[in-house]
Amino acid sequence: MFVPVLIVCITIILLSIFCLLRRKRQLDPRIRLPPGNRGFPIIGETLAFAKKKVEFFRERHHQYGHIFRTHLFGKPMIRIMGSENLRKVFLGENRIVKSSYPDSVSKLLGPNALTMSHGDDHKQRKQQLLQFFSREFLENHTCVFREVIVQRLEKWCSLPSINLHNECRLLLVELTARFLVNIDLPDATLAEIKKLLDTISNNLFVLPIYIPGTGYYKAFQAKNRVKEIFQETLREGFQTKGLSSVLESFGASFDNLDTDNTETLLDSIFELMWSGSESISTAGFTLVYLLTKQPKYLARLRRDVLMEERHEVEDECLKEAHVKRSYADAIVMETLRLLPPVGGVFREALQDFELEGYTIPKGWTISVSIRETQQNDDSMTSDPMSFCPERWFQKPPNGEPIPYFPFGGGARLCPGNAFAKLVLSILTTELALRCDIEVVKDSELTLWPSAKPVSDFIVSFRHADTTSISHRRQYRRLSNG
Numbered sequence: 449m450f451v452p453v454l455i456v457c458i459t460i461i462l463l464s465i466f467c468l469l470r471r472k473r474q475l476d477p478r479i480r481l482p483p484g485n486r487g488f489p490i491i492g493e494t495l496a497f498a499k500k501k502v503e504f505f506r507e508r509h510h511q512y513g514h515i516f517r518t519h520l521f522g523k524p525m526i527r528i529m530g531s532e533n534l535r536k537v538f539l540g541e542n543r544i545v546k547s548s549y550p551d552s553v554s555k556l557l558g559p560n561a562l563t564m565s566h567g568d569d570h571k572q573r574k575q576q577l578l579q580f581f582s583r584e585f586l587e588n589h590t591c592v593f594r595e596v597i598v599q600r601l602e603k604w605c606s607l608p609s610i611n612l613h614n615e616c617r618l619l620l621v622e623l624t625a626r627f628l629v630n631i632d633l634p635d636a637t638l639a640e641i642k643k644l645l646d647t648i649s650n651n652l653f654v655l656p657i658y659i660p661g662t663g664y665y666k667a668f669q670a671k672n673r674v675k676e677i678f679q680e681t682l683r684e685g686f687q688t689k690g691l692s693s694v695l696e697s698f699g700a701s702f703d704n705l706d707t708d709n710t711e712t713l714l715d716s717i718f719e720l721m722w723s724g725s726e727s728i729s730t731a732g733f734t735l736v737y738l739l740t741k742q743p744k745y746l747a748r749l750r751r752d753v754l755m756e757e758r759h760e761v762e763d764e765c766l767k768e769a770h771v772k773r774s775y776a777d778a779i780v781m782e783t784l785r786l787l788p789p790v791g792g793v794f795r796e797a798l799q800d801f802e803l804e805g806y807t808i809p810k811g812w813t814i815s816v817s818i819r820e821t822q823q824n825d826d827s828m829t830s831d832p833m834s835f836c837p838e839r840w841f842q843k844p845p846n847g848e849p850i851p852y853f854p855f856g857g858g859a860r861l862c863p864g865n866a867f868a869k870l871v872l873s874i875l876t877t878e879l880a881l882r883c884d885i886e887v888v889k890d891s892e893l894t895l896w897p898s899a900k901p902v903s904d905f906i907v908s909f910r911h912a913d914t915t916s917i918s919h920r921r922q923y924r925r926l927s928n929g
């Protein structure tokens with residue numbers, strides 16, 4: 449009897465001291481916390497967030513401005529938006545902030561993940577990886593990527609209709625796997641990997657309780673199966689093709705493939721496979737989704753490519769702007785701006801620092817909003833919430849660059865960004881050249897945890913009729929002599 453009472457008393461005393469210290473700190477005139485609400489004890493505003501998701505952030509940014517405080521997932525949190533604030537936080541990695549993810553994510557990715565490494569270890573590993581993600585490597589593989597994309601588009605055209613979200617995920621899982629391990633995976637294996645990655649994505653922000661039946665358990669099982677598939681595939685691949693470049697970049701050799709290093713290696717491949725295919729397949733889906741809503745942009749790109757008018761821009765104001773950007777690039781950028789696949793990232797403050805005059809206290813979680821930053825800005829000529837690739841050829845009215853952070857920034861800048869941009873640009877161009885798309889069954893989008901249709905979004909792909917444009921092009925060539 450005595451011991452439990454003693455434990456309760458000690459807990460109450462410790463909690464009171466903790467609350468007093470925090471209160472004292474909050475009353476410190478040098479500390480100016482951002483506006484916001486702590487919500488209920490312990491759970492904070494987690495219930496309101498679970499109900500409203502993306503809307504929770506939108507509402508509060510509307511109410512409080514660029515910076516507000518809340519309490520989510522058991523931790524005090526500050527949510528920030530605005531280009532200047534994002535730049536300061538991204539460039540302050542290892543100095544004022546460090547990358548920090550909820551327990552379920554960090555445990556799933558494991559200690560071997562690049563995302564979970566810090567300081568010099570992170571720097572060294574990232575440099576090693578970036579050698580593999582080089583421009584030369586990408587250029588050498590462009591034909592393979594195009595071939596995979598064209599084959600899929602042809603397949604989609606041959607079917608009466610497709611579920612766009614599923615098919616885009618399959619295509620981009622295939623491309624990411626090709627990129628990483630340079631091995632042809634059979635359709636059944638790709639479908640299994642896609643399903644496993646879906647399980648992981650659906651169980652990412654959950655309580656980290658490893659008991660059969662929990663989401664966390666399911667995600668871990670799925671991760672282990674993905675690693676198993678890659679282990680088998682790599683072993684077969686070694687025998688036929690030799691070592692893939694990504695494995696070389698991780699320092700793997702034939703000798704150490706079956707040693708303890710294999711685990712580390714497979715963890716790294718899993719991390720790249722998961723973070724890569726998750727974001728890029730979301731981007732691929734939203735890109736095609738947005739184009740189905742505004743077919744005029746696909747038609748404009750088709751004309752652009754077929755007439756070889758890529759850099760000839762009729763609009764007077766566009767002539768002054770950087771017209772070297774292709775229209776396909778503008779479509780990709782506009783997709784990643786309006787619906788960034790990674791809506792936000794997390795950091796932990798390593799010291800007290802200031803943003804817009806508010807104190808960001810040491811130890812607090814910072815939720816960095818990429819989505820709201822890119823969707824709300826008066827530097828844009830047309831409505832920031834509309835899909836308008838043309839904006840990338842226009843001069844922003846206040847001379848400020850359009851807010852654009854889909855790949856993060858600073859030391860944590862996404863290493864897969866060049867690969868992602870290349871693949872999305874090929875997909876956009878081939879789509880314009882080859883296909884007409886018709887929506888068979890429409891659906892709204894949900895943005896949490898990533899952009900996907902609320903119900904099945906079914907479309908029908910048909911071979912595009914490009915004859916009239918081709919005739920115009922031939923005529924133009926003839927008349928130009």
Ligand code: HEM
Nearest residue numbers: 562563723724727728731790793854855856860862864868
């Ligand atoms: C459109 C596609 C993609 C988007 C929008 C995207 C977005 C991002 C963002 C915002 C970050 C920064 C995270 C942070 O600051 O905490 C990041 C990091 C990362 N991304 Fe991507 N990504 C994409 C594609 C890829 C691909 C294809 C790969 C690999 C094949 C990849 C691998 C990674 C890795 C390993 C990191 C962690 C980097 C580090 O901690 O230094 N991503 N990505």
